Amino acid sequence: MREFFVQNETIILFAQGLVFFSLGFAVWLQRRRATRLTLSSSLIWLAAFAFVEALAVWGHVFVPIQEDYLGPRAIEGLLVLRAMIQVAAFVFLVQFGLRLIGLTPLVRRCLTAVSVLVGLGILGGTALASGSTGWGAAEWESAVVALSRYTLLVPGAVLSAIGLWRQRAELADAGMTVIKPYAAAAAAVLGAYAVAGLIVPAGPITPGGIGDSEGWFDLTGLPLEVVSGTAGLVLCVLAVKLLEIFDVEAKQQLEALDRARAIAEERARFRRDLHDGTIQSIYAAGLHLESIAIRTDDSSVRAEVREVVADLNAATDGIRDYIRALAEPPATPEGIAAGLGDLARRFSDETGRDVRFTVEGAAAAGPMPAEAGQHLSQILREALSNTARHAGACRVRVSLVFAPDELDLMVDDDGCGPGPPTEGGDTGRHEGLRNMRERARRLGGRLDVREAPGGGTRVTLAVPLDSDVPEDDSIPSDPEREVSHR
Template identity: 35%
Template sequence: MLWLREILAAHQFVLALVHGQAFFVLGLSIVFLARRSARLEIARGLVPLAVFGFCEALVAWSPAWSMSVSASAPSFAWSRLVVLGIGYAFLLAFAVQTWMPPERRQWEQWALGGGLLAVWLTGLIIARLDGVPSEQVWLGGEIAARYGLALPGGLLGAWGLRRQTYRTIEPERLPSVKPHLRTTGLALGFFALFGGLLGPPGPFFPAAWINQEALLQVTGIPISLLRGLCGVAITYGVVRALGVVLGEIELWLESVERMQALARERERIGRELHDGIIQSIYAAGLMLEGAQHSISREPGVAHAQLTRAIGSLNQTIQDIRRYIFDLRGEMPHDDLETGLSEMLKDFRVNTLLETEFIVEGEDTRPLGAERRQHVFQIAREALTNAARHAQARRVEVRLRYGANALQLRLSDDGVGLSALPIDKGQGLRNIRERARLLDGMLDIDTAPNKGMALILTVPYRT
């Protein structure tokens, strides 16, 4: 194993850079995930861990920066020491947070870490004012920060994560999250050993016997390698665990959005049924009553009333068919082409409009069920608007499979979008929202009295 020792010894500078890179990625990952889900308490609770990651990265990179420091070396050493202490204080604050209920985390999580940090800084100032040489203050301050902040922070965080895993995560979700949180907890525990207990050698116990130099002499492994591995493991565990949680939350939010959209659509259809169809039937009933009273005295008037009543009832039948088309449930088909074909067939029967369905290319990369339903609902909404508002005689649906995306084009020969009420209503908003959920692009090509074409482009997911 002598060759391995020689390789590690020759690349200590590179290992220090990798050590810093691992913790810097930890901080960046948490920041991005927290910004993505700023409303979630779990994301906000990881911010102290992100600050610790950034501070640890700066400390790990300090040997590289010290090469460019000449006259300002004392100020650089003081800055490194302060950053180290602040980072470990935030690690301790994160660890304390895992032990406290949510209602007490706002201030109590900072009390212990902030108090110990204040005591530590005060000790540095007093020692320096008392004439202790700067080198001894730097050494003693680093050892004190590692023993007093990093060591308890890592141990408390490791045990607290394990405790929170069983207390706050629902049993059915535990198998998907538990391995990643266990990885994070174990990594924090090892960091308590390699980053807290094993520091620079000092003139007192245990730093005189248990330190990073002794580890290097016994095993040949630089401490930066072990700390860097801890950083990689913490980053992996946090990102994967938070990714699982956020993924499930996004699925739940999408289901809520679908239920809300369905509730709004049912409310709209119910309102239109009451205001439109029921009133039309009531009016037809009044016409029939009038015809009944006048059929013996004024047959011509009665005939005209019967004709109007029949026309009104026929129109009501068409409206009811359209509402039935709107209220159809989700398409059960496994492929987009079959579902759209049957949807268009129902549309033609219910509206008596001329339709044409064209498919270009082959479906080599089928959409998932969730995305397929969004496409179905967009097509349904567009067809409904064409039948109800566009005064169209013909509707064409063109499905084209491309190399990187599929394109759905629905066009009619009606009055155009400017004459339709959907540009100010819920229909077009629903279409745009579903296109956003598909990560797709929606284009509308229209002109007065020249019809409208709705073009949906949906990229394939890799």
């Protein structure tokens, strides 16, 4: 068996690269811009890792073939390029893990920068070391791969495994319980891949024994490439099953669009009925009462009748306002930002708390979901009310960020009160949280409530915006404009 693997090393490497390329290609084909799940929006980074890893593996097939045709300098350049490609692949795997574990954008950007700096540091540090140690290009590449496996591959695979395991809860909340086992299995495979990452190619800084690829092969008779390729194949199969998320989400979006159109038709019918039926009946009743007031000689009766007529006129004006609200166009990003900013300012005036409201990217936002303004206002109102009831004296930061494919609303307080609600806690607070989650679901988004760094509570809402879906001007916003009372 050992002889078989040695003689067919090229075929094994080609198959390993093909497995990773297939994984990346499968994910790329199913790529979507608008998604409400962290897992599906993060899969593109897994595809990037798989594509680049395939190139690195195929480099071990390509470079030996070129040794008969290219000079030593050209071969050294190819070895340097292959090492850089390998480091890039591991950096992409780290990005996949960072996006799965639910970090804040700032922390995620900082850790992304750290991972890139680690990769560059490995390339630069080993290049400097090779000058004093006399390493050739092959030895330098071996040192680069060993260090990058320890510092990038292993942490990236561990983060990805933890993140996939955590995503099971989000899948369940989205009604995708059938996909949960595949996420758990993929987490297990990535955990095994992390363990395999501790085995590095034989070279000047490898630990020897089972810790390097040659020692592993001597002990088990199984090349490390076969182990990695098998893990990649299983991960590819599981990723294809996870890609069913996109089909489920597409079905949910179509159902939401059908519901929105049905609501729009019902509102149009209701608007016509109010205008042509109810208002005309009230107006006729008012004219009748006016004629009675004119004919009567009793001044007190005349006064009372005209008071009733005034009340009917006020009711008519109210119904006309309601009809105009039914005909309002969909909310714009600028209008939503202005409404939420006004709500935050009123809350600050009423409670005396320091509330800072920031908004970014309104001009770049994709189409807003139906009823977005109403639901976002109520989610923000409930989140601010919770800070008033539970957080004590505190500062509150409200951040609204628009992007072509997503809207993010974050409410962060540094209060000293209780953190996020837990089972058996305040019933009223749980009711408010359920309402917030229901509104997030109606927007096709996800709501997360957790302890903020340094204490307090952080509420995060992410709503996908699909710029590929045309705006439908026939779908008005909800007329029930809920306002905050001082």
